[in-house]
Amino acid sequence: MNRFTSLSVKSLFTVLxxxxxxxxxxxxxxxxxxxxxxxxxxxxxxxxxxxxxAYFQYRGELPGIKNNGVFTNSLSARxxxxxxxxxxxxxxxxxxxxxxxxxxxxxxGASVGMVAxxxxxxxxxxxxxxxQWFLYGTLYTLAILxxxxxxxxxxxHSRYQIIRTGSVMFFQLGFAFLLPELLTLLHPxxxxxxxxxxxxxxxxxxxxxxxxxxxxxNGGSLGLFTLGMGLAMIFIISPIxxxxxxxxxxxxxxxxxGALAETAGDSFRQLSSKKISVWKLERWMIHVVLVFITLTxxxxxxxxxGSPKNPTGISREIFSYSAIVFFSLLLAAIWFGKRNELxxxxxxxxxxxxxxxxxxxxIQLFSGDRHLLGxxxxxxxxxxxxxxxxxxxxxxxVGFYPLLGSRVWCRFGCPMAAILxxxxxxxxxxxxxxxxxQCISCGNCSAYCExxxxxxxxxxxxxxxxxxxxxxxxxxxxVCPRGVLKLENGPVANRTDxxxxxxxxxxxxLDAQ
Amino acid sequence: MNDSPPLIIVGNGIAGTTLARQARKKSxxxxxxxxxxxxxxxxxxALMYVYMGHLTFEHTQPYESHFWKKNNITLLQERVTxxxxxxxxxxxxxxxxxxxxxxxxxxxxxPNRFGWPGEQARRVQGLYHKQDLxxxxxxxxxxxxxxxxxxxxxxxxxxEMLHSRGKKVCFLVRENSFWKxxxxxxxxxxxxxxxxxxxxxxxxxxxxxxxxxxxxxxxxGVVTSKGERIQCQYVGLTAGVHPNIDFxxxxxxxxxxxxxxxxxxxxxxxxxxxxxxxxxxKEPVAGRRSIEAVWYTGxxxxxxxxxxxxxxxxxxxxxxxxxxxxxxxxxxxTYGQVSSTPKPDEENQWFWQHPQKNILLRxxxxxxxxxxxxxxxxxxxxxxxxxxxxLLSDTTVETALENFPAATFDPEFTQNYQPEIQAAFxxxxxx
Ligand SMILES: Cc1cc2nc3c(=O)[nH]c(=O)nc-3n(C[C@H](O)[C@H](O)[C@H](O)COP(=O)(O)OP(=O)(O)OC[C@H]3O[C@@H](n4cnc5c(N)ncnc54)[C@H](O)[C@@H]3O)c2cc1C
Ligand code: SF4
Ligand code: SF4
Numbered sequence: 017m018n019r020f021t022s023l024s025v026k027s028l029f030t031v032l033x034x035x036x037x038x039x040x041x042x043x044x045x046x047x048x049x050x051x052x053x054x055x056x057x058x059x060x061x062x063x064x065x066x067x068x069x070a071y072f073q074y075r076g077e078l079p080g081i082k083n084n085g086v087f088t089n090s091l092s093a094r095x096x097x098x099x100x101x102x103x104x105x106x107x108x109x110x111x112x113x114x115x116x117x118x119x120x121x122x123x124x125g126a127s128v129g130m131v132a133x134x135x136x137x138x139x140x141x142x143x144x145x146x147x148q149w150f151l152y153g154t155l156y157t158l159a160i161l162x163x164x165x166x167x168x169x170x171x172x173h174s175r176y177q178i179i180r181t182g183s184v185m186f187f188q189l190g191f192a193f194l195l196p197e198l199l200t201l202l203h204p205x206x207x208x209x210x211x212x213x214x215x216x217x218x219x220x221x222x223x224x225x226x227x228x229x230x231x232x233x234n235g236g237s238l239g240l241f242t243l244g245m246g247l248a249m250i251f252i253i254s255p256i257x258x259x260x261x262x263x264x265x266x267x268x269x270x271x272x273x274g275a276l277a278e279t280a281g282d283s284f285r286q287l288s289s290k291k292i293s294v295w296k297l298e299r300w301m302i303h304v305v306l307v308f309i310t311l312t313x314x315x316x317x318x319x320x321x322g323s324p325k326n327p328t329g330i331s332r333e334i335f336s337y338s339a340i341v342f343f344s345l346l347l348a349a350i351w352f353g354k355r356n357e358l359x360x361x362x363x364x365x366x367x368x369x370x371x372x373x374x375x376x377x378x379i380q381l382f383s384g385d386r387h388l389l390g391x392x393x394x395x396x397x398x399x400x401x402x403x404x405x406x407x408x409x410x411x412x413x414v415g416f417y418p419l420l421g422s423r424v425w426c427r428f429g430c431p432m433a434a435i436l437x438x439x440x441x442x443x444x445x446x447x448x449x450x451x452x453x454q455c456i457s458c459g460n461c462s463a464y465c466e467x468x469x470x471x472x473x474x475x476x477x478x479x480x481x482x483x484x485x486x487x488x489x490x491x492x493x494x495v496c497p498r499g500v501l502k503l504e505n506g507p508v509a510n511r512t513d514x515x516x517x518x519x520x521x522x523x524x525x526l527d528a529q
Numbered sequence: 530m531n532d533s534p535p536l537i538i539v540g541n542g543i544a545g546t547t548l549a550r551q552a553r554k555k556s557x558x559x560x561x562x563x564x565x566x567x568x569x570x571x572x573x574x575a576l577m578y579v580y581m582g583h584l585t586f587e588h589t590q591p592y593e594s595h596f597w598k599k600n601n602i603t604l605l606q607e608r609v610t611x612x613x614x615x616x617x618x619x620x621x622x623x624x625x626x627x628x629x630x631x632x633x634x635x636x637x638x639x640p641n642r643f644g645w646p647g648e649q650a651r652r653v654q655g656l657y658h659k660q661d662l663x664x665x666x667x668x669x670x671x672x673x674x675x676x677x678x679x680x681x682x683x684x685x686x687x688x689e690m691l692h693s694r695g696k697k698v699c700f701l702v703r704e705n706s707f708w709k710x711x712x713x714x715x716x717x718x719x720x721x722x723x724x725x726x727x728x729x730x731x732x733x734x735x736x737x738x739x740x741x742x743x744x745x746x747x748x749x750g751v752v753t754s755k756g757e758r759i760q761c762q763y764v765g766l767t768a769g770v771h772p773n774i775d776f777x778x779x780x781x782x783x784x785x786x787x788x789x790x791x792x793x794x795x796x797x798x799x800x801x802x803x804x805x806x807x808x809x810x811k812e813p814v815a816g817r818r819s820i821e822a823v824w825y826t827g828x829x830x831x832x833x834x835x836x837x838x839x840x841x842x843x844x845x846x847x848x849x850x851x852x853x854x855x856x857x858x859x860x861x862x863t864y865g866q867v868s869s870t871p872k873p874d875e876e877n878q879w880f881w882q883h884p885q886k887n888i889l890l891r892x893x894x895x896x897x898x899x900x901x902x903x904x905x906x907x908x909x910x911x912x913x914x915x916x917x918x919x920l921l922s923d924t925t926v927e928t929a930l931e932n933f934p935a936a937t938f939d940p941e942f943t944q945n946y947q948p949e950i951q952a953a954f955x956x957x958x959x960x
Contacts, residue, residue: 080858175942452913460574499910515627
């Protein structure tokens with residue numbers, strides 16, 4: 017097919033996509049309960065539109081890197097289209113989080129409009145009417161699936177990308193979307209959070225919260241399984257996996273936020289800022305998030321343990337002492353084991369964070385206040401829920417895809433990324449190996465790194481890339497025209513070495529005369 | 530800080546910039562980096578990606594602008610017209626003179642032109658400098674059909690660039706295969722086929738006769754050595770490059786094709802050096818050419834000269850040769866020596882090619898000892914470190930094949946072809 021017929025076929029699929037979107041929005045105007053066929057037709061045309069467009073976009077071309085025009089296209093280069101999509105997405109998130117009634121959600125009685133449109137699907141999956149979150153979850157999963165297919169076509173030459181994308185699609189559809197719904201169908205009386213076992217602190221920052229823990233404790237064997245699984249994830253499985261494979265096992269293979277970024281966000285990955293100043297900001301933010309989430313969690317546990325109904329039998333004092341010992345040992349271990357691998361500012365951050373956390377715990381222990389730091393954990397949580405949970409991950413995180421790139425949340429706000437990243441930097445076999453002296457400083461790797469890592473600055477010096485923020489998407493390695501970068505797991509020793517020169521120059525072996 | 534006359538480096542390409550950076554690491558002496566092309570160092574090799582929309586021009590600059598200030602390297606965008614080695618001064622186009630302590634020429638190359646009729650017409654150019662790229666961008670709306678002359682690395686890049694923007698490309702290659710001077714037959718054939726698959730009108734055994742112009746002096750078409758007339762609105766001249774030293778021809782600097790240097794990168798004049806594309810080795814390193822116009826050698830010369838200028842006099846001694854390129858979708862890497870037409874008693878070659886995919890691996894080894902001499906790899910990434918060690922340590926081709934997975938650098942999960950390759954080799958050489 018030549019360029020021009022393929023162009024008109026592509027327009028056809030664009031129109032289909034728009035029809036799907038309009039169908040989806042149709043019930044907004046007519047708030048009575050919408051018909052099932054509209055939902056089906058809408059989701060089908062949306063999917064066919066995206067997948068068909070992608071298919072005809074790439075089918076005429078041989079397998080390989082497809083970045084022609086990325087920085088001249090209006091959508092992917094912050095042009096009019098980019099801004100429009102950004103505004104639309106942001107508006108959607110604001111509505112979803114703060115004005116769900118506009119979508120037809122009713123806190124009392126049956127929902128109407130767009131939310132009601134999803135009732136049939138919700139009934140089918142979990143036996144209950146749809147909420148705005150069910151609507152969101154469905155669209156979110158659909159986006160990952162259809163843009164996942166697009167990504168698969170685009171990267172059909174790369175097995176790493178195919179397997180990885182298959183993995184995020186699988187985890188989103190199976191574990192994040194279908195499983196909890198189906199469990200609701202089977203155990204309608206158990207609380208939702210007793211069966212959400214993809215759940216892991218601190219991404220699900222409410223894991224240790226009073227209601228959540230109770231939810232799980234009251235959820236029978238399923239709830240206990242979820243609790244056990246959650247604890248095992250945090251303290252055993254995650255550290256082991258991160259040690260062996262780096263944080264990518266989660267961030268670009270499993271996580272739902274990552275899944276959306278890698279699929280629907282793929283067209284925007286190049287928009288992340290690579291400036292050194294932004295990297296500085298990132299480090300500040302992520303460390304603040306880390307301290308904040310740790311303190312919030314400690315505060316929550318503190319008040320939980322103090323409540324008369326505390327079922328665990330662990331007293332506040334025992335808890336505080338063990339927490340202080342734990343953090344001190346951790347700090348000491350890193351300091352004495354890894355100090356030499358860290359830059360001055362990383363050491364500063366390490367000691368700073370440790371001192372803050374341990375300090376606050378001590379103050380708490382000796383003052384015996386009912387609330388950590390005198391602020392009720394409820395207030396802290398509310399702020400966190402708003403600041404991080406909603407405003408950041410949704411509105412900024414996804415709404416601003418077309419303006420700031422696809423991983424804003426993962427880079428600046430995600431507490432999970434912060435913790436896994438910390439481990440990746442300190443104790444992991446993962447690194448991106450630089451292939452000797454082959455780098456030509458072209459800049460493709462840096463430009464397409466969604467995490468804003470200036471990959472080239474390492475590669476051109478012949479250094480490996482060991483960065484806490486790297487999610488292991490592997491795109492830098494794909495776009496490198498000289499085969500310079502390889503994501504791999506290997507011995508921890510020497511992975512952060514800095515050679516004086518890239519490989520290839522033997523001058524040192526000569527006796528200078 | 531000291532007030533001695535500065536180290537003046539003319540040319541802020543990879544050679545000059547590496548020298549400036551490495552010298553700054555070792556010394557506090559004043560450093561002045563002069564270039565007429567652009568105030569900041571950028572990656573020349575990435576110019577194609579700017580035209581194709583993969584990158585913006587800013588992306589091609591490895592250092593942010595505050596880097597230079599922070600490292601106390603002074604930048605100057607000016608053309609240097611000559612120098613006086615007695616007074617130790619360089620002359621700027623604006624008429625100023627600047628005193629130097631040491632002077633380094635790192636002025637790069639220039640595209641070859643062979644006096645073709647019509648080569649000065651509008652919409653005819655070589656691709657080397659940023660200005661060439663800007664020119665091409667400005668002409669782009671006028672271009673529907675393009676002819677590219679010269680089957681080398683820059684030629685194929687230009688073909689890919691124009692093709693990516695929907696231009697019809699005709700590619701004239703004088704030899705019977707693309708990049709014949711470097712690649713053995715089958716390797717080149719793989720590329721010929723790939724070029725055609727991308728819809729490029731590849732014409733082998735064809736030379737440029739003349740360029741035709743309209744009454745306004747715009748290129749309108751070319752006539753080939755076979756007498757064919759090809760209509761086009763653009764002609765890309767990419768038949769190689771030569772050292773950019775015309776402006777130094779009248780000086781007392783010893784030049785041949787490039788500025789002649791000894792193994793310490795010293796010219797015939799005291800305190801004057803040359804590195805990068807413009808330097809020509811009086812006594813080339815064994816087995817290597819006297820001018821090697823590639824990125825990596827420019828970088829290594831910069832590293833070496835920084836040693837000499839700052840602490841210890843050091844000879845230029847590159848390790849085993851390596852290079853890489855990408856031809857549309859096919860990645861190519863080479864290590865060591867793989868001749869396009871090997872002499873039977875000096876170099877034996879053996880290759881394995883995937884029956885469908887664009888993968889080809891060619892091994893060069895000594896006919897008697899089977900010592901590994903080099904490798905060409907298409908479609909398989911090779912680990913530089915391992916190859917570097919093998920080439921320095923008398924590894925046999927058998928050992929290399931045995932341990933081939935250790936020498937690959939493909940992304941995880943990529944298929945490993947070692948069993949097939951090894952079996953094919955044994956089949957052929959086991960008796
Ligand atoms: C399109 C293209 C693609 C390439 N791709 C590859 C590749 O993939 N791999 C590879 O190994 N090599 C590649 N090369 C070759 C590689 O880019 C060169 O070998 C390398 O850039 C040479 O570096 P240099 O520092 O010697 O000179 P240059 O990069 O040429 O720098 C010299 C600088 O000096 C300036 N200058 C010259 N004269 C004066 C003067 N009188 N006054 C002031 N300034 C002056 C020039 O304007 C220029 O900025 C490519 C070249 C081109 C053009
Ligand atoms: S460094 Fe590479 S693998 Fe890591 S996040 Fe950036 S592009 Fe992905
Ligand atoms: S993409 Fe590859 S060659 Fe280009 S700067 Fe990055 S590592 Fe170097």
